[in-house]
Amino acid sequence: MSLTNIARLFFKPRWSELERHQNDGEALQREVLSNLLAKAKDTEYGRNHLFGATKDYEDFVRNTPINTYEELKGDIDRMRRGESDVLWRGRVKWYAKSSGTTNDKSKFIPVSPEGLQRVHYKGGADVVAIYLRNRPDSRMFDGRGLILGGSHAPNYNLPGSLVGDLSAILIENINPLANLVRVPSKKTALLSDFETKRDRIAREAMSKNVTNISGVPSWMLSVLNRMMEVTGKTHLEEVWPNIEVFFHGGVAFTPYREQYQKLITSPRMQYMETYNASEGFFGIQDDPNDKSMLLMLDYDVFYEFVPMENIELAPEHYNPIPLWAVEKGKNYAMIISTSCGLWRYMLGDTVQFTSTNPYKFIITGRTKSFINAFGEELIVDNAERGLAHACEMTGAVVSEYTAAPVFMGSDAKCRHQWVIEFAKAPDDIDKFATALDKKLQEVNSDYEAKRYKDITLQPLEIIVAREGLFNDWLKHKGKLGGQHKVPRLSNKRDIIDEIIKMNS
Missing domain, CATH: 3.40.50 (Rossmann fold)
Structure with missing residues (x-):
């Protein structure tokens, strides 16, 4: 018997367990929340937010605020310095370094044994x-x-x-x-x-x-x-x-x-x-013929979702909903609570459900990775679909890209500016730009409205990047390799201006 066939016997029992994702999503998630609260009730955070007296999801929402890294970083730093029972039980020895926030170069995410x-x-x-x-x-x-x-x-x-x-x-x-x-x-x-x-x-x-x-x-x-x-x-x-x-x-x-x-x-x-x-x-991705992914519901992760129309409001007005209240086809920002001590934590990613039985989704972008300078609400999913279409129309292959708005100048003209590094450049960059622009209008009605007769938004501009530009920028930022990635869309120009400056 081959090693793969032996391994198959080991993994086979999990196949039937995963079938609960088909119909028991709410029950699985309520079990996860109950277990997380029980394990963390004697931590400092658990005592401060009444985990021991929290009986259900509604209590959890009343007792526990929504957090970003900024709210938790003081406690995380204490944990990094050796304190126990702060956000999670026991001492946490491992910290995953992630891209930073407005005030910090890096975030340090606790990784508990659980x-x-x-x-x-x-x-x-x-x-x-x-x-x-x-x-x-x-x-x-x-x-x-x-x-x-x-x-x-x-x-x-x-x-x-x-x-x-x-x-x-x-x-x-x-x-x-x-x-x-x-x-x-x-x-x-x-x-x-x-x-x-x-x-x-x-x-x-x-x-x-x-x-x-x-x-x-x-x-x-x-x-x-x-x-x-x-x-x-x-x-x-x-x-x-x-x-x-x-x-x-x-x-x-x-x-x-x-x-x-x-x-x-x-x-x-x-x-x-x-x-x-x-x-x-x-x-x-549990089906090779379906680009959606199955949301994993029986790990130590409890999910909540903020409708994207609420995300620019103050956190007390986010009105997050549990998994069992989500709707297909809507954009949501994800909130997670985990056995690493992240409680009602704004992850920063946005998703859209394609199915609710089971719960399957696609990643549509980041809460901070979008362009909405003129009301166009362009998200990463739009960008990826637009680029795929433009490549199909022109035979091009894109290696890396980033985009940002060009704000109104003395000529009263606004536009989106894209820096694109091609593995295979199109024969006609104008044709590529037109195909991209038209597809963006097709998949995003807000973008289409702003592009109407070039009144609000002018046609997009493409700057062709030299080979290796994005790697050079990542290296310059000390982010070459690992899990670092190029920011795709930004509502500000700081990133794209740095990249354009290096494009020589």
Whole structure:
């Protein structure tokens, strides 16, 4: 019996457990909330917010405020310095470093032992379980998995306490048995210099029988391109003939899909999206023919959702709703409560449900990643669909992009400005711009209204980026590699102005 068939027997019991997601979503989520409150009732935060007396969701809403990182960072810093029983029971030793807030370069997200096992690792196990269920012919465990991770460092020099990319924390704490079926070596995986790391990964992995790869699409593509340079091959299956799946997450896959399809031409190759972040593991693409993801309801994560029309109001007027009250087709900002001590925490991501039985969704963007300078309410999902259409119309391939508004000047003209790095440039950039603009009008009625007769918004402008511009900008910001990503849309010009300045 092959190792994959043995693994299939191990994962098979989970298949029937996942069936509860079909009809028991509300019950699963109420159980999660009850368990979280019971475990945290004797923490400082739990006592201050009456967790011990909280009987149901309605009590929880009355007793517990909505939080951003700003409200919790003082408590998190105390936890980082070794205090126990603050936001979560016991001492939390691991902190996932995430992109910062207005006032801080970085956020430090607690990763408790329960959160590690019952959120992050449970999500990773379910990805494999669902993939094996959908792919009876899989042989993934008969080879190795390439897992792309970041790096970590000591936390305030406290013994055994680490801060760094979530992926590095996961690799550091992974079951030693998993190291038998993964590459690269732990030492290489945790290197902080990405350019050195990608070269070492390529050289370590090129002779291995790699069947599956996991990571952020942009950084994985950089590693695989280095692999092609080192080996002199054209297609990845020439190096790894048994490659069959890419488990990806962190950024939208649309801008990278065509590049991967050119690099990997094997008809057996599949792509499976996951929604995993420093704050938790939330969704898995459970059907290869459906781009929506299944919301994972029986982890240590309780969900609430703020209708996007309320998001610019004061937090006391957000009026969040529980999962069982959401509607299909509406944009919501996500709020989570987890066993890592994040209580009613504004995640910053926006989602739209495509089904409520089971609960399936797509990520539509970020609460702070949009352009609404002139009432156009352009979100990342609109941008991705517009770019995909423009690429289809012109044969172009987009590597990276960012966009921001150009505000009204002395000529009383406003427009959107896009900086786009192409893996394959269109023959006619004006045709690309027109196709993008028309698709944005098609998918966003507010944008269409503002573009009417060029009265409010002029046609969009595209600046073609030189090769490597976005990597250079990330390197300049100290964010090359790991889980860092290029901001796609911004309502301000600080990011795009920095990038344009480097475009020479």
